[in-house]
Amino acid sequence: MISRAGGPGPRAHRGKHAFLRDLAYARQLADAAWREEGTQWVGEWHTHPSGDLIPSELDLRSYLRHLHDAELRLDRFVAVIVGLTPEAGVTAATWLIERKHFRLVPLAVTTRPPSD
Ligand SMILES: [Zn+2]
Numbered sequence: 813m814i815s816r817a818g819g820p821g822p823r824a825h826r827g828k829h830a831f832l833r834d835l836a837y838a839r840q841l842a843d844a845a846w847r848e849e850g851t852q853w854v855g856e857w858h859t860h861p862s863g864d865l866i867p868s869e870l871d872l873r874s875y876l877r878h879l880h881d882a883e884l885r886l887d888r889f890v891a892v893i894v895g896l897t898p899e900a901g902v903t904a905a906t907w908l909i910e911r912k913h914f915r916l917v918p919l920a921v922t923t924r925p926p927s928d
Contacts, residue, residue: 822834856892859893888910891907
C-alpha cells in the first residue's frame, strides 16, 4: 500500500523532459513517514503532460540507477506516471520496475485530504 506521496519540493528543477528532485525535501518526507507510520520510500511519481503513461528511456535509466544504488537497498521500484491532458483529464499508471524488466500493475486509488 502506498500511503503518502509528496510534492517536488521548493528547490526542485522541473523541465518538460527533465526533473531534478529537491533531495533535502524528499529525505525530510521519507524520514517523517518512517517516524510517524513506519513506512518506507519505495518509489516516485511524476507527470507526463503528453498523457503518455509509459516510462520514458530517461525514466527507466533513473529507476535503474536507484535499483543499483546499494545504499537504497531496493529490489523493486514503484513508479507512478500521471498523465495530464485537456482531453483525457487526469489519468495514471503504476509500474513495478525490477532490474531486468518492468510491468504495469493494477492499483486501486483512494484519496483523502492531507493530514496537515
Ligand atoms: Zn516520465
